[in-house]
Amino acid sequence: GENVEQHPSTLSVQEGDSAVIKCTYSDSASNYFPWYKQELGKGPQLIIDIRSNVGEKKDQRIAVTLNKTAKHFSLHITETQPEDSAVYFCAASGTGRRALTFGSGTRLQVQP
Amino acid sequence: KAGVTQTPRYLIKTRGQQVTLSCSPISGHRSVSWYQQTPGQGLQFLFEYFSETQRNKGNFPGRFSGRQFSNSRSEMNVSTLELGDSALYLCASSLDPPRGDSPLHFGNGTRLTVT
Numbered sequence: 256g257e258n259v260e261q262h263p264s265t266l267s268v269q270e271g272d273s274a275v276i277k278c279t280y281s282d283s284a285s286n287y288f289p290w291y292k293q294e295l296g297k298g299p300q301l302i303i304d305i306r307s308n309v310g311e312k313k314d315q316r317i318a319v320t321l322n323k324t325a326k327h328f329s330l331h332i333t334e335t336q337p338e339d340s341a342v343y344f345c346a347a348s349g350t351g352r353r354a355l356t357f358g359s360g361t362r363l364q365v366q367p
Numbered sequence: 368k369a370g371v372t373q374t375p376r377y378l379i380k381t382r383g384q385q386v387t388l389s390c391s392p393i394s395g396h397r398s399v400s401w402y403q404q405t406p407g408q409g410l411q412f413l414f415e416y417f418s419e420t421q422r423n424k425g426n427f428p429g430r431f432s433g434r435q436f437s438n439s440r441s442e443m444n445v446s447t448l449e450l451g452d453s454a455l456y457l458c459a460s461s462l463d464p465p466r467g468d469s470p471l472h473f474g475n476g477t478r479l480t481v482t
Contacts (some may be wrong), residue, residue: 289470289471300473320443
């Protein structure tokens, strides 16, 4: 089955700096890669997703890049703010295989 | 539009008991998935329902079961509870039939504690 590895497990940055979280996946058939943000006491919230026919996608301060050859995708957050502090999860799934396989999560702390 | 609603938010049960958790999807969403979240294992897929039929199932024992009703609401049941079943149980809904790339929208979960 699919295996998703996520790094780093914790990340501390100063407000205004950029943060990068990286994930690798094992199944070359995977073609959908969402990112979720989970705040304390809440469920994961979808923040951005990318499909395998696209190499990069941006939404304001958030961007995701995908390298299908290397089976690697990354989340980039620019101009970080204290409210970006949360746990971030990457995930992967493929057509016909509905379930998302999640990474282990990255706890991002933005220091004011 | 209201999000995914899960009830109850918290549950405390003892070993050997059974428990039923409820999920109301976003209005118009017909697919419902369940995930278990623990500190040790992370987020793991339990099962997915569409049109009252289980379409996909994860690697959990038969003590874990679920169902979906005609209004798309879903329930999951865990029988003969074990300490290791303590977890946050998350329900997610999506608009489309199961196909792998439809965005999932999660509820805030039910926190189950087994003592």
